[in-house]
Amino acid sequence: MENTIQVSVLDREGELHSLEAPTDMAMNIMELCKAYELPVEGTCGGMALCASCHVYVLSDHELPEPTDDELAMLDSAFFVKSNSRLGCQLKIKDALDGLRLQLAPVGG
Secondary structure, three states, X not given: OOOEEEEEEEOOOOOXXXXXXXOOOOOXXXXXXXXXXXXXXXXXXXXXXOOOOEEEEOOOOOOOOOOHHHHHHHHOOOOOOOOEEEHHHOEOOHHHOOEEEEEOOOOO
C-alpha cells in the first residue's frame, strides 16, 4: 500500500509481528504498537516521561539521535541496552521501512 512501511516487532513472548505503518499520519512506534494491541503502555502519552514504550532496535537503521529527555528517561529505566530507545520518540517515516524492534521487558 502507498504511504506505508513495514515494521517487525518481537513481543515479550518471542512472537514476531509484522506491522503495516502509515507514513502520512505523524504516528510514532509506540502508537503503532498500541494500534496493533501489542503490550506497550505509553502511559505518558508519548512525552518521553515514563519509558513504558521502551524497545530495542534490532536492525541497522539510521535513527535520529535521542533527545536529552529520552536519554534521561532511559537512564532511569530497567533493562537498558546500547540499542534501547523509547518508541514514542521514533517517528514513522519512509526511512524506517523494514525496521526491526523488540519490546523491552517490563520494569523491575
